[in-house]
Amino acid sequence: MTDALKPLDIDTVQAFVLVADFASFTRAAEVLDTSQAAISLKLKRLEERLGYRLLERTPRHVRLSPQGEQFIVAARALLNAHERALGDMATHAPRRLVIGISDHVAGPDLPTWLSRLAAYDPLVILEVRIASSRDLVAAFDRNELDAVIVRNEGDRQDGEVLAVERLGWFAAPTWQHSSGTPLRVATMAAPCGVRHLAVRALEAARIDWTEVFVGGGVMAVGAAVSAGLGVAALAHRVAPAGAVDVSEQYGLPALPVSEVVLHSRISDARSRETVRALSATFRGVLQR
Structure with missing residues (x-):
């Protein structure tokens, strides 16, 4: 059978899609419970089979090539068809x-x-x-x-x-804390682990504080921060857009990693x- 007629290997196509989705050979290898080297070999063989490069790789980045952008559409359709075929079997309900x-x-x-x-x-x-x-x-x-x-x-x-994520004290860019007044804090309702860490850190640093907003979720607390109501202890990743870490500016206590x-x-x-x-x-x- 010539290369042009050889069917594509489903596992290899899946490896390609995972690398593209995660922009990482490491993450794709974790999903497939294999090694980075094995994933690289699969991708090399797939590119040789197709006759063009699917991914552009640098030491820090993995992204689709122009040909890869086109191929991934067909690759996803192939994987979905494969899953639907398996779904017709009782063991793959x-x-x-x-x-x-x-x-x-x-x-x-x-x-x-x-x-x-x-x-x-x-x-x-x-x-x-x-x-x-x-x-x-x-x-x-x-x-x-x-x-x-x-x-x-x-x-x-x-x-x-x-x-392991870092936590910080986030506030709106225009928010200000007046020296000599209690720190205005937005928190989630107890029991909340991040709230507990924040309160413990403030009390250990002997910082006078007052609760000005209690939210039922991170989005609500983030909204209070964006509205300028107060400062909140949040992971950097979930802090609202535009919020700034004011820990150093106001001498707020360092929060433990989470x-x-x-x-x-x-x-x-x-x-x-x-x-x-x-x-x-x-x-x-x-x-x-």
Whole structure:
């Protein structure tokens, strides 16, 4: 059979799409539970098979070539057709995964994560619950959730650390704090792990503070920050657009780093693959 008539290898096409989606050979290798070298070899063979370069690679960046931009459309259609064909078999019926994601973790990147998951596994029915880390871990321990991605707020060591994020004190660019007056703070309602860290840091530094806004989620707290109501302890990634870290400007106490952790009890092979894709997606964004 000539090269022109040889069928494309599904696993290799999937590797290409994952590298393109994550802009990373490392993340693609994590999803497929293989090595970076194996992914590179697959991509090299695919490019040789097609006769053109799919990816442009530098030490820091991976992006689609013009030919890759065209090929990825057909590649996704091929993978979706393959999944639909498998879906006709009883052993590959649609699966439901119930996943909890901490409000302090989800942030503005949630649509990106969901789109990548849907592209990777079109047969999965994903049920996502957004809540506090403490509530999600409790629900996970009650077997109500298949997996959770949360901030590590205790001494548990059984999760998979996806990233370590910095926290800062964020405020609107025009916000000002008057010396000698209590620090105006916007927080989430208790119990919230980030709120607890912030309060403990302020009290340890003997900084007088007052709560001026209590939000039911990070978006609400971010809105209060943008409105100039006060300062809030947030991860840099989820701080509202335009907000600035005023820690140094006002001598606010350093906040401890925060671990983002995955807890999962998923056992079937295909669902584990989906969770690996989820983990790699989070790592790719959280570690930017």
